[in-house]
Each structure stands twice: as C-alpha cells, then as structure tokens.
Amino acid sequence: xxxxxxxxxxxxxxxxxxxxxxxxxxxxxxxxxxxxxxxxxxxxxxxxxxxxxxxxxxxxxxxxxxxxxxxxxxxxxxxxxxxxxxxxxxxxxxxxxxxxxxxxxxxxxxxxxxxxxxxxxxxxxxxxxxxxxxxxxxxxxxxxxxxxxxxxxxxxxxxxxxxxxxxxxxxxxxxxxxxxxxxxxxxxxxxxxxxxxxxxxxxxxxxxxxxxxxxxxxxxxxxxxxxxxxxxxxxxxxxxxxxxxxxxxxxxxxxxxxxxxxxxxxxxxxxxxxxxxxxxxxxxxxxxxxxxxxxxxxxxxxxxxxxx
Numbered sequence: 001x002x003x004x005x006x007x008x009x010x011x012x013x014x015x016x017x018x019x020x021x022x023x024x025x026x027x028x029x030x031x032x033x034x035x036x037x038x039x040x041x042x043x044x045x046x047x048x049x050x051x052x053x054x055x056x057x058x059x060x061x062x063x064x065x066x067x068x069x070x071x072x073x074x075x076x077x078x079x080x081x082x083x084x085x086x087x088x089x090x091x092x093x094x095x096x097x098x099x100x101x102x103x104x105x106x107x108x109x110x111x112x113x114x115x116x117x118x119x120x121x122x123x124x125x126x127x128x129x130x131x132x133x134x135x136x137x138x139x140x141x142x143x144x145x146x147x148x149x150x151x152x153x154x155x156x157x158x159x160x161x162x163x164x165x166x167x168x169x170x171x172x173x174x175x176x177x178x179x180x181x182x183x184x185x186x187x188x189x190x191x192x193x194x195x196x197x198x199x200x201x202x203x204x205x206x207x208x209x210x211x212x213x214x215x216x217x218x219x220x221x222x223x224x225x226x227x228x229x230x231x232x233x234x235x236x237x238x239x240x241x242x243x244x245x246x247x248x249x250x251x252x253x254x255x256x257x258x259x260x261x262x263x264x265x266x267x268x269x270x271x272x273x274x275x276x277x278x279x280x281x282x283x284x285x286x287x288x289x290x291x292x293x294x295x296x297x298x299x300x301x302x303x304x305x306x307x308x
Contacts, residue, residue, distance in 0.1 A: 005037050006217075009068045009077035012042035013153055018178050019203045020081045022101060023221070030220035041077050043068050069095060072206060079214055080206040084199035084230055085172075089238040091206070098215055099205040099222035100230055104174035106201040106251055108134065108194045109185040111161060112168035116187050118194075121145060121168060128157065128166035132268060136247035137194045138170075139270030154179060170194070174201035195249035195264055198233040202226055225254050228282050232289040236263045239293025246304050250292075252285070259285055263292045265304050274299040 006027070010020040017040065024038045046063040064086045071077045072095060084100070091097070115121050118141055128150030129135050135147040150157050150169055154176070161169050173188055205221075207214040229252040236250045247270075250263035259282050264275040276292035276299075297304075 007039045007077040009080040026221040084202040084204040085197045096209045097204045098207045099218040100226040101203040102223040103226040104201040106196045107188040109173045125167040128169040133247040136266040136270040198237045198250045232285040235286040235289030236293040
C-alpha cells in the first residue's frame, strides 16, 4: 500500500522547525516512511508577528498556537508540533495532544558574560526576560534587580546580551540544547531557585480527536514517562486556570514507581509565593496535579491574577 502523505504544522522559528524535524524523523524510523512523504508546513502565528510587547499584554500563550490549530481543524495539516510550555491550559474543541516526545532538560539556563549564578549578578543590574514567571522568581531572589522585556528569537536575545543591553538573560536549557547552543549556557539554574515552567522541555503532537489514522501512527513515538509528568503539570496549570499573565511553575519527575511534583504560583512582584508538593502513583498523575493546584489556589486567593 502507498504510504499516505502527512503534513506537519509548526511555527517557522528555528526551534519549532527543529522540533518538527525531530517528529518527522521519529515517524519515519517507526513506520519506514521516506522523509519526502512527510511535509513540514511553517505557519506564522500572531505571537510571531507581534514582538514589541509582552505576551501578557496581547493575549497570552494562545497567540503562538491559534493559526496552527486553525490549520489542523480545517484539515490543512494532519498534525501540529508544539513546545508544550506554549500551550494554553485548555485546548480548542476536538483537538487533543496525542503524543509527547522524550523531554529535554527542563531547567532554566542563566546566560551571562561575567556571572555564574543569580547571586553573582551585580547589585541593581538590568536583566532581560520575556517571562513573567522568570521575572517574578528573580525578583523574589534579587529584589534589587531590574527586569526588562526581552522578546524575540534566541539569536535576537543573545545578540542583545552580547551588545551589553542587559547583564544577563534566561532561556530554557532545552531550547538551547535543541538549537546546538548548549555552549551558551553559563549555568543551569537550580530548581529551588527557579522552578521551570509547566511542561518546559517537552514537545507535544496535537491532532484532531477523531483522526484514528494519526492516533495509530503516533502511538509508536509517544514517550510514556514524559506523558505522565506533563499530564500532572498541565492538570496543575488547568486547575489554576493559568496563563502567561500569572507566574506559575511546576515540575514532575518519576522516581521509580512514584511521581513527585512541586508547583508554585507567585505574585508579579515576587514578594509572595504559594507552593504545593505531591507524590503518589504514576496512574494518579492528573489527580496529583489537580490537588496541588487546589492547594495553591486556596493559599493564594485573590493575590494571584487569574484565580479570581
């Protein structure tokens, strides 16, 4: 039988294209496809077009997925590949994340020409970041530091750092590793200082919920441990109704037969942090995340923007 041609929808950034290429490679290895039978379709999103304002001012995470998901719903593409940390807590109707690829290093990376840790940063220096989470976590640790918005692709941000516009910046370790830029990581930030974003380092594959063909094809490339951890983290995010307007972090790890999760939400100024930890059976991943989310919601109340 002739192998059906597949179309992968993705953003057009270097990272997004690298993730789509990894997805294509894994599908080819699993099913014997020729790479030419799987087309990668780059789609420009609203988030890609608007780069002069923080995401929390223009609509949030969904700006990086809206046009791609519209192409998926219309049948213009067969599957969509996303950085899972860009995905809103709730998906559009009739779309599902059907598979996750093996997770890369979930930690944040400090990038600085002369500082090896957050504590080494000069008093009252200027740090660049487009993430309200990282900004709040940094302000919690170093309230003397000024944080300025630093949007754009990885190369743009690194160029601004190299020109001395900021003293340091933070990016996901996973992003730099996948782009072959691991050498730019000054140091991974310990999770007790900067807990990662929910699903950071994970690549998700989204399909239409009634597409049995794609469901069957993706079963062979799904990474079970990543699926379990991300399910817990996203249940935490969904319980908090989280978006990029509220600083929310969460990370789950598998330790033998146990899943261990830690989550937190912060006020924008970093002065208040509300945390919860859970551990339990792998089969209880979503319940653990929801329970932790309910605890953080009860602790934070109206101090957290999106919990009202």
